[in-house]
Amino acid sequence: MARDYVVNGECMVQVWGGAHLGEDQPVGMLSELGLASEGVEITAFFKHKDVLTDDFGPVVPAEVMTQLSEVRIKMSLIHYDLEVLNICLNESLGGGNSLSLPWPSLVPAAAGTLLGNGVDVTHSGCHFMRLYLSSPQLQKPLRFLSTYVVDQNEFKMGTERTVHDLLWRAIPYTPPVLSSGLTGRLGQFTPLNPTIFDNTAAGDDNL
Amino acid sequence: MARDYYVNGESMVQVKGAAGSAIANLSQLGLTDDAIKVTPAFKFQEVSLDAWGNQKVPNEIQFMLASLTIRMNLVHFDKDILNACLQESVGGASAFGTMKRAGTRLGNSAARFAATNHFIGVNITSPVAALPWRFLHCYMPDVPFEFPLGTERSIVPVTFVCIPYLADPWNSGQGAEGVVLWDHGSDS
Helix, strand or coil: CCCCCCCCCCCEEEEECCHHHCCCCECCECEEEEEECCCCEEEEEEEEEEECCCCCCCCCCCEEEEEEEEEEEEEEEEEECHHHHHHHHHHHCCCCCCCCCCCCCCCCCCCCCCCCCCCCCCCCCCCCEEEEECCCCCCCCEEEEEEEEEEECCCCCCCCCCCEEEEEEECCCCCCECCCCCCCCCCECCCCCCCCEECCCCCCCCC | CCCCCCCCCCCCEEEECCCCCCCCCCEEEEEECCCCEEEEEEEEEEECCHHHCCCCCCCEEEEEEEEEEEEEEEEEECHHHHHHHHHHHCCCCCCCCCCCCCCCCCCCCCCCCCCCCCCEEEEECCCCCCCCEEEEEEECCCCCECCCCCCCCCCEEEEEEECCCCCCCCHHHCCCCCCCCEECCCCC
8 A cells, every 4th residue: 555645534423332222213223423623533542561570670671561452532523413422421421311311411320330231332231332433535434342432521502503522432342251160240351352443334334 | 618808798696595585586686886706715725744844835735615705896786685685694684784693503404595594695697608607605794795875876895705505514425525616507
């Protein structure tokens, strides 16, 4: 592949959450969240741990271990679906706002609520969401497999259009695999090749 | 097409706006005392890199859409139609000189000429060149006119701004691809 300027194109943000939301309801199925006022910013954080030995002194490592990675996705939504946004915020807080509550509302789940709950993303009970960023010109869309909103900056309510600044966090969530002989809810975590994001376009998912 | 002098001819300015407004039908705004000036403003984003002089001169340019300004000095005009244009430009005010609430949108994600879309179609006839100009989504901007009041006939400088409006800016993933800013058609 030759060098060139990289232009992603118009970036539509879409989300897909757990089936408990209703598989024909917003976020329960692939839903458009909206368009950003500027580009969507993606920042990857690679985690490493130094392996120190006395031979190499106390500061510079002799070896380095990888410790997975996480990605932050920052966007300023300007043309968006308010209902989808509201559901994303509530799902990120553990889904305390069940479908019976009207929106907009913010109802966190009980403290200590797990987001994954040991089930796959988009399955009922999992509050992580898949996040999709379209790439109409570059044709390299991004799919983040397990994300949640970690931060929402202040937004203004007034005569001008309201912009929502959201910070999403994508982690390599993997439901634990129960090995034979083990009991209890948590079995053995096998994060082999955990995927944080890939190039799957919205709608091309193989569930 | 061969080279020739270009003469537009007597340019009648016609406008058409939202359904239910005073200019819901194509209406004559008027004639000008001199030429109508059409000034496009193309927007570009420079792409610079350190290897190319670090932002002194770009190596590449990205096109970032365009808007357009139409300036005219009305001398023989329909004041009611001018008033209607002003009312539409503030978001569909009920009367000349009244306001709509702050933050009122002009397009409202509605189709052209829908009741809630207050953009105005500005048409300029071309009886000699047979090349009419149509500016699809216009509004009168921050200084819409200067109205001299005195004993002489008033010549009113009027400005319209035209933008590439689209009800859904996502446009099925196409963005502004194919959005018409102006063409040589005519509203009816």
